[in-house]
Amino acid sequence: MNRRDFLKIACFSVAGLPARSTLDRFTGKALAKSTMIGQPKWAMVVDLKACLTKPGCRDCIDACHSIHNVPSFNNPKDEVKWIWTSPFKEVFPDQTYQFTSREVQARPVLVLCNHCDNPPCVKVCPTKATFKRDDGLVMMDYHRCIGCRYCMAACPYGARSFNWKDPRPFIKEIRQDFPTRTKGVVEKCSFCEERLAKGLNPACVEACTAKGLAFGDLNEPESQVRNMLTFKPSARRKAHLGTEPKVFYLP
Amino acid sequence: MIEKALRGGRIYWSWVMLLLAMIALGFIFYVRQWSLGLGITGMGRDVSWGLYIANFTFLVGVAASAVMVVLPYYLHNFKTFGRITIFGEFLAVAAVTMSVLFIFVDLGQPARVFNIMLYPSPQSVLFWDMIVLNLYLVLNLIIGWRTLEAEQQEEAPPSWLKPLVFLSIPLAISIHTVTAFIYSGLGARPFWLTALLAPRFLASAFASGPALLIILCLIMRRVTKFDTGQEAIQKIALIVTYALSVHMFFFLVELFTVFYGGIPEHMHHFQYLFGAGGQPLLTISAWISLILTWTAFFILINPRTRRIEGTLIYALLAVIIAVWIEKGLSFVIPGFIPSPLGEIAVYAPTIPEILITKGVWSVGLLVLTILYKVAVSVKEDLSS
Numbered sequence: 041m042n043r044r045d046f047l048k049i050a051c052f053s054v055a056g057l058p059a060r061s062t063l064d065r066f067t068g069k070a071l072a073k074s075t076m077i078g079q080p081k082w083a084m085v086v087d088l089k090a091c092l093t094k095p096g097c098r099d100c101i102d103a104c105h106s107i108h109n110v111p112s113f114n115n116p117k118d119e120v121k122w123i124w125t126s127p128f129k130e131v132f133p134d135q136t137y138q139f140t141s142r143e144v145q146a147r148p149v150l151v152l153c154n155h156c157d158n159p160p161c162v163k164v165c166p167t168k169a170t171f172k173r174d175d176g177l178v179m180m181d182y183h184r185c186i187g188c189r190y191c192m193a194a195c196p197y198g199a200r201s202f203n204w205k206d207p208r209p210f211i212k213e214i215r216q217d218f219p220t221r222t223k224g225v226v227e228k229c230s231f232c233e234e235r236l237a238k239g240l241n242p243a244c245v246e247a248c249t250a251k252g253l254a255f256g257d258l259n260e261p262e263s264q265v266r267n268m269l270t271f272k273p274s275a276r277r278k279a280h281l282g283t284e285p286k287v288f289y290l291p
Numbered sequence: 292m293i294e295k296a297l298r299g300g301r302i303y304w305s306w307v308m309l310l311l312a313m314i315a316l317g318f319i320f321y322v323r324q325w326s327l328g329l330g331i332t333g334m335g336r337d338v339s340w341g342l343y344i345a346n347f348t349f350l351v352g353v354a355a356s357a358v359m360v361v362l363p364y365y366l367h368n369f370k371t372f373g374r375i376t377i378f379g380e381f382l383a384v385a386a387v388t389m390s391v392l393f394i395f396v397d398l399g400q401p402a403r404v405f406n407i408m409l410y411p412s413p414q415s416v417l418f419w420d421m422i423v424l425n426l427y428l429v430l431n432l433i434i435g436w437r438t439l440e441a442e443q444q445e446e447a448p449p450s451w452l453k454p455l456v457f458l459s460i461p462l463a464i465s466i467h468t469v470t471a472f473i474y475s476g477l478g479a480r481p482f483w484l485t486a487l488l489a490p491r492f493l494a495s496a497f498a499s500g501p502a503l504l505i506i507l508c509l510i511m512r513r514v515t516k517f518d519t520g521q522e523a524i525q526k527i528a529l530i531v532t533y534a535l536s537v538h539m540f541f542f543l544v545e546l547f548t549v550f551y552g553g554i555p556e557h558m559h560h561f562q563y564l565f566g567a568g569g570q571p572l573l574t575i576s577a578w579i580s581l582i583l584t585w586t587a588f589f590i591l592i593n594p595r596t597r598r599i600e601g602t603l604i605y606a607l608l609a610v611i612i613a614v615w616i617e618k619g620l621s622f623v624i625p626g627f628i629p630s631p632l633g634e635i636a637v638y639a640p641t642i643p644e645i646l647i648t649k650g651v652w653s654v655g656l657l658v659l660t661i662l663y664k665v666a667v668s669v670k671e672d673l674s675s
Binding site for chain 2: 133196204
């Protein structure tokens with residue numbers, strides 16, 4: 041390498057360094073990297089087979105919605121939901137359905153916020169009202185949200201709900217130990233951060249008697265979720281989008 | 292200079308009164324929206340942006356299109372646009388005002404709007420849109436107003452104005468590019484996820500904005516003594532023709548990629564928009580837009596029909612309506628349908644939503660009327 045080549049390479053690498061990190065920050069890659077070593081990385085595993093052993097069961101949904109003061113509007117327009125079921129075919133649109141029976145296609149699959157490692161909602165928020173914690177939880181600051189709903193447009197999973205009206209009159213029984221929300225802000229599943237802080241599992245996981253839900257730390261090699269994912273194939277919703285969802289599905 | 296807006300004839304005052312009445316009506320419904328929430332609109336969990344954001348997108352285009360008169364005049368010294376440039380700049384001021392207001396009325400928590408500045412978030416495209424739109428608004432107001440002042444005093448515009456004009460040219464391109472990036476950067480919405488979006492936005496903007504400018508000039512010629520001149524109008528009509536052709540070409544390019552590429556999630560939205568299974572309001576307006584676009588195109592490419600004002604005016608109106616639909620309702624709504632979970636939600640704007648929208652348009656038209664009144668009065672005084 042002559043002097044000229046050396047200088048060329050040196051110049052390009054120095055110029056490239058800040059550009060690379062700025063680009064990562066801009067595209068949200070920096071968000072994915074920010075999870076520190078020693079921090080937990082929370083994830084959920086949904087065992088579809090176990091879930092189907094109790095058809096029509098709503099234990100997890102009811103548990104979540106009642107402790108989090110989620111209103112029930114009973115119409116799809118104003119609806120607020122943190123965890124719910126959708127037909128198998130819509131949750132995993134990339135699978136083959138040509139030979140699957142309608143019954144299988146329509147099987148209810150539990151869906152909730154995926155707490156993505158590379159969350160598009162966090163990237164687009166103009167006020168950082170939605171943000172990612174070091175332990176991977178994607179959180180909402182209901183007091184900072186201006187209600188622009190850019191995060192709803194950016195979420196590929198339809199996980200976010202907006203308070204189109206004052207939700208309080210539509211909450212069946214208001215729980216005093218959890219905040220209610222105001223009209224005009226976005227909300228979604230929080231992986232029960234208030235329970236994690238006390239060392240408890242999320243309410244949906246605790247409520248599931250069919251053992252269809254597991255929760256734990258992906259950074260912990262011996263954790264239940266890691267064990268479940270090691271020996272079986274698992275799926276994540278729209279993983280091709282690069283959002284790195286942290287809700288895993290076992291077939 | 293502003294005092295000139297306070298002296299006018301009967302037509303002027305009845306027009307202003309009509310606008311004020313529309314603003315008042317819109318405001319009454321906005322107060323309702325403020326207290327009851329955005330639930331009084333047709334938007335919902337699946338279609339979470341609607342008429343407000345549709346109008347916002349269209350109007351940013353109108354604002355950006357001022358560059359089509361500013362650039363030839365200032366960069367190429369194209370004297371024909373000398374009398375019309377100021378009206379392009381003032382149209383931009385009114386259009387940006389409306390754009391910003393449409394974002395504001397769309398907020399769920401409008402009282403917290405300054406959180407955008409309190410917690411600046413450069414990774415959000417909306418943050419950048421706020422910056423470029425406000426900068427563009429201020430620049431055009433300063434440039435337009437100061438140029439007019441200089442004209443009134445019959446002196447050359449101050450030299451510090453030139454750099455601002457030069458800055459406003461790339462800024463015009465950037466406001467619409469950044470607005471396109473709000474949509475085209477979302478992996479979640481295949482309908483918007485196309486690198487062609489910003490160029491498409493610019494092309495349709497450079498057709499619809501100048502078309503609106505010609506219509507406004509023709510109205511001014513009727514109700515005032517001011518005339519921008521036949522040649523200027525014809526030159527702008529030519530710009531509209533080229534921009535419309537490019538816009539149509541881009542749209543066909545988009546259709547090719549989507550349908551020859553054949554990726555279902557990209558095709559679904561187009562099929563829903565133009566297909567029979569869709570929502571009548573949406574499908575019918577999408578087809579109307581398409582028909583108007585082609586009609587305008589045939590009137591405009593034929594030099595004879597373009598040169599006759601009687602036919603030109605229909606082409607221009609067709610362009611404005613077609614683009615308003617195309618990058619408004621036909622663009623925003625199908626992005627949300629089918630939803631990420633395959634749901635076919637129904638969206639139709641409600642009456643409060645429509646009246647608030649009309650109120651915002653009236654604010655913009657009032658700003659436009661006042662600025663145009665001042666400019667026309669100054670020019671009338673000079674010629675008499």
